[in-house]
Amino acid sequence: MGLKDLFFALLILPGFVAASGGVPEKLKLTTVTDRAYSAIGATAPGTYENHGHNNNLSFIITEKGVVVFNGGDNYLLAKAFHNSIRSITEKDVKYVVNENAQGHSMLGNSYWRDQGVPIIAQNEAIREFEHQGDAKLASMKRRNKEKAEGTYVAVPDIGFDTQHDLNMGDVQIQLHYFGPGHSPGDIALWVPEEKLLITGDLGFHQRLLAVFEDTETGAWVESFDKMTAQLDPEIVIPGHGEPTTIDVVTEETRGYLVFLRNAVIEILEQGGGLDDAYNIDQSQWSYLDTFEELAGKNAGRVYQDLEFEYF
Template identity: 50%
Template sequence: MRFFTIIMGFLLAFIPIVNAAPDIDAIRKSVPNITTQTLKAELAKNENMYLIDVRTIRETNIVGGTIKAKRNIIMPRGWLELRIEDEIKDKNAPIVVYCGTNRRSPMAVQTLIRMGYTNVRNYSGGYSAWLKAGLPITTRDAAPMSFLYSKPIKVADRVWSSIGETSPSTYENTGHNNNLSFVIGDDAVMVFNGGGSFLLASALHKEIKKITNKPVKYLVYENGQGHASLGGSYWKQLGVQIIAHEDAAHKIKEDKDRILDSARRRLKDKFFNTEMIMPDVTFSEKKVLDLGGIKVILQMLGAAHSPGDIMAWMPEQKVVISGDLAFHERMLPVFEDTQTGEWVKTWDKFEALNPKIIIPGHGGPTDMATVTKYTKDYLVFMRSKIGKIIESGGELGDAYKIDQSAYEHLDTYELLYLRNAARIFQAMEFE
């Protein structure tokens, strides 16, 4: 029986190869190719050209990375037909495709040409040649075997955080683009942030269970945004009590359809089971959770980045999970409902708590001086520049010209700096 299975397995494995193997050599010769040196030179001239790494995410993680470029997209070859048109709408955009060993990429180039893309080339050296040449690479995911972008780290006694990617939410990061923290008491665990999807919340729970056997009793939404609340769909099923500020609850009600739509588009199959869950309990100023041996003060200090921004303050340990009140590794975003003037005032109350460790909304744990530099100081800088422009009768165009280069190294700078200038200008015109 065993022998028979082996023979059958052998035959089954062999037959499709004989029948369907494409003539890779012929395909390689038929597509336009690009060398390492040319690719490097062209990227230096045009950082907006697209690179598509057609290996799987798992592969890129196992070999330690992918090419570092502004528009490098990891999209396994089998997904191209289904997904590429969402990512690259302009059929004439310059695109370079690569893989590891120049087998899949020529076929992917062929596919893209067939789909009507006019400027597609194959990087035949692939990731291995790029790596050998010592050119810049990046690792997309610190925890490749989990939906989490990175596994939880211990920040202080009883306090842990799973740090998200400091970029927008994407299919690859499963919506893990902000920090999902938890505090372990003698009786119960509090989770701070649902995360951007059901799967993400369930992956976090898996990690929590490895660290403690105490039950998760509370889930707190830092505000009314998707990355705070979408994972609530997982915790709700377990009967966990969900807590948020009343303004966040309001915002969720208002934005629900928009948030769900965009998450569904981004996450595709990873949107699985995700719903928008309203908080069970809301508060306006303060709510204290006794987890047993540790007290967590949930509080609203004032308006800041978005309606209902709250923090979790642990006074005995001087640790604060600040949520989106504080930024440092990535550029802070100004939304239509962001109140930059109030944010600066709220900051003073935040500073007065005198926390030793801050777990911000995004990026690793840090201290007060660092978040002050990239949050309050940035806001004060932009408001004073824009205030002067408005005073002297200047226009929106002048706000775009403000030199923000001191913040250029921050993640998401490119995406946000002009939008921030515009939004602050438009809001300050009416102040």
């Protein structure tokens, strides 16, 4: 058999996935419940190699159709995710929900817009994407190169402030904004009948969370507490990492934020400086992916944020 014949033989082997622009034709799915599935992203920064798929893309099958959580990082990745959905159900996608205004949540909206699917996000996230969408697109194009093909800025159609409910026939889906979190407009999705919570970037698992320049860590803790006070999930799909329990997400999100804030507060109360913050011993969190990349940066940003409260 020649190389050409071998190539075409491989195309029909089970499990072989042809690619478009280097992006897989379909994404691997994790079954979460009888109606909920997730394509788990890499617990690492978005790269050319992972196609920008470093967050969780999830969907819920209902009587009235499919609800998708996260648009994806780019057009081709969203298309691959849609192909995965079609491998599970013939039902149409009725809504796409963006967890926030980050590129890996919203830039894939371009694909869903072309399919005529309404896109929902919290109003702060919409304003952020209107203002920063072009810059996010340019950054993604530099990283993804030819894999960015077809992607354009598609601002969500439907906005809300604190809660938006979707009556999907046999199941109700609630979208909640509990307050500031990882980035502007962070929301969570709650399915009461399933006791299923998709935290979006309010909750992290298996990788260290990132503190951005505009992240308010104290407000994030408060928002997380509101979420856990109002909801009682049995299973959680975090923004990053495999499905797990709320106890695990609480430890790796709220626990880390409180630890870091308390360590920085102690430094400030003792008259310490930024260098002391960079030297905080965070080794208890070193088992989390992206620890080496983010631990020091997180400490510095929390110090600079809390410094204004003390001086």
